[in-house]
Amino acid sequence: AGLTQPPSVSKGLRETxxxxxxxxxxNVANQGAxxxxxxxxxxxxxLSYRNNSRPSGISERFSASRSGTTASLTISGLQPEDEADYYCSAWDTSLNAWLFGGGSRLTVL
Amino acid sequence: QVQLLQSGAQMKKPGASVKVSCKASGYNFMAHYMHWIRQAPGRGLKWMGWINPITGGTNLAEGFQGRVTMTLNTATSTVYMELNRLTSDDTAVYFCARGENLWGHGTLITVSS
Known part of the structure; x- marks a missing residue:
């Protein structure tokens, strides 16, 4: 049980x-992430609500989606300020708990 | 302004207790559960539980039951999280959060002899 994220991702400036x-x-499949x-x-x-919509003020460069039990966050036109840790989160109806993924550290080269 | 204002950093000795406060403002305090999440140094986020502001009822994550108490004061729109029998593993930043979209600034609790 739990949410699994790759520990690190590296991409170049202006890449996706x-x-x-x-x-x-x-969790992800029935509650969204x-x-x-x-x-x-x-x-x-x-950056993104569980229904994949963006809060006010969040750049359109951040786009979330879901396919079955896997959620994805796509960041286009990478900027230096995008270098950060990214966490997914979802409510788990079986555990009755709010889960977080382990986090992915994004490096912008 | 919608915000959650947390109490300041504390240093405690092993075996002691710590109580962290989180004062809500700018929204209907009674309309939203309040969650507590902690983050150990260099580690990820771990949910500790929530408190229902209407009933005062709580739902604590496995691993924290029996050691965490969540309470609130509706008159001041403040929630509290008390953690007992501290060990060095409890050294972390503790966040209150109204769901994913509103977070306190965090409170650093350091447990050291």
Missing amino acids: ATLTCAGDSN AWLQQHQGHPPKL
Whole structure:
């Protein structure tokens, strides 16, 4: 049980990065997954709601989607400020718990 | 302004207890559960549980049951999280959050002898 993310992703400036989050039928598949960005020393910031919509003020460069038990966050036109840790999160109906993935550290080369 | 304001950093000795506060403002406090999440140094986010502001009922994550108490004061729109029997493994930043879209700034709790 849990949400699985690759620990690290590296892409070049202005390239596109896709981060993944693997869950199961008790969380991602039936509840959707939200995406959070965290810079060192700061609280997490919501990039995408569980229904894949963006909060007000979040750039269109951030786009979330879901296919079955896997959620994805695509970041286009990578900028230096996109270098951060990214977490997926979802409510698990079996565990009755809010789950977080282990996080993916995005490096912009 | 919609925000969650947390209490300041604390240093505690092993075996002690710590209580962290989180004051909500700018929204209907009674309309949203409040969650607590912690993040150990260099590690990911771990959900600890939530408190229902209407009933005061709580739902604690496995691993924290019996050691965490969540309470609230509706008059001041403040929630509290108390963690007992501290060990060095409890050294972390503790966040309150109103779901994914509103987070407190975090409170660093350091447990050291």
